[in-house]
Amino acid sequence: MKKTILYTLCVIIGLSFAGCSDSDEVLEPTGQEENFYKVPDDAIGPEADMRRKFYNDTKVNLLFSDVLKREYVGKDAFGEDVWKENKIDFRYNVTSYNEYIEYGLEFLESDQDKSRAVELMTKYLMPHFGEKLRPFSILVAKSLTSTDYNGTKDIKTVNNVSCRAIAVGDIMDATDAEAEEYFKEVCKDMLSTKVSSMYQNAPEFEEFRQLSGAYLNKYISSVVPEWDGINMSLIYNLGYIGFFNLGYPAYDMFYMYGTDDFNDFFNLAFDHSVEEVEEMYGEYPKVMVKYNSVKDAFISVGYVF
Secondary structure (H helix, E strand, C coil): CCCHHHHHHHHHHHHHHHHCCCCCCCCCCCCCCCCEEEEEECCCHHHHHCCCCCCHHCCEEEEEEEEEEEEEEEECCCCCCCEEEEEECCCCCCEEEECCEEEEEECCCCHHHHHHHHHHHHCCCCCHHHHHHCEEEEEEEEEEEEECCCEEECCEEEEECCCCEEHHHHHHCCCCHHHHHHHEEEEEEEHHHHHHHHHHHHHHHHHHHHHHHCCCCCCCHCCCCCCCCCCCCCHHHCCCCCCCCCCCCHCCCCCCHHHHHHHHHHHHHCCHHEEEEEEECCCCCEEEEEHHHHHHHHHHEECCC
């Protein structure tokens, strides 16, 4: 079977130019190419109705397969049918292609399962997606795997520039509380990618980086001589809420890399309400500066608490 990713490449190229603008509009394929992500005008049935309603409600294209278009080419020399497929390739992004990883997708089959998946996603995922965070399309899959030199593992979600795939097979029979927790992890994965890249260079994180960098790779006792490994307020005063515990206070260290410090605050901002953070750390101004940097970044990329 002949397969092609030509359309995906066209989408990626078009979106890469769109991504260079100052506009906050949702990225969509550009040019004159047919939009294979939308429901064909002549499609009928429960799946087509689900996809149309989802788009009308969210302005996000809904997919249940990675095949965007399938065309009959003819027969080969052995009389076998030959088809050309336009498929989504999650190894491609705007400026890169990862040839060292393979993604495996298993798809939902019954309309009942598709309907249940959309119901859960609509209830527990989409309300957290502001316009800027919503992908151009979402592929709802039964399962997702990634395979590289370390082996194969199950994953919850993966994306490229035009599509976000989400595995839902494990929650089809879940309770509402379990489904809510599952989609919370999906949101966390999405935000981690976006906000961690901001941390590296964005001016909004300049004060965070300065506060973090002042103590990186230093023994805590060299900065706070009274450090006993227990009194956390001593490092809260310096803007840290975690450290490398090496088993003996004299050898405990501040983080080696700023990303470790960032991860602490990312988890804090995502896992706890504003009220909970205020109660835990409100009396430590430097901690609150870092926390507010991350919380504000969530809001700026379109996350709705």
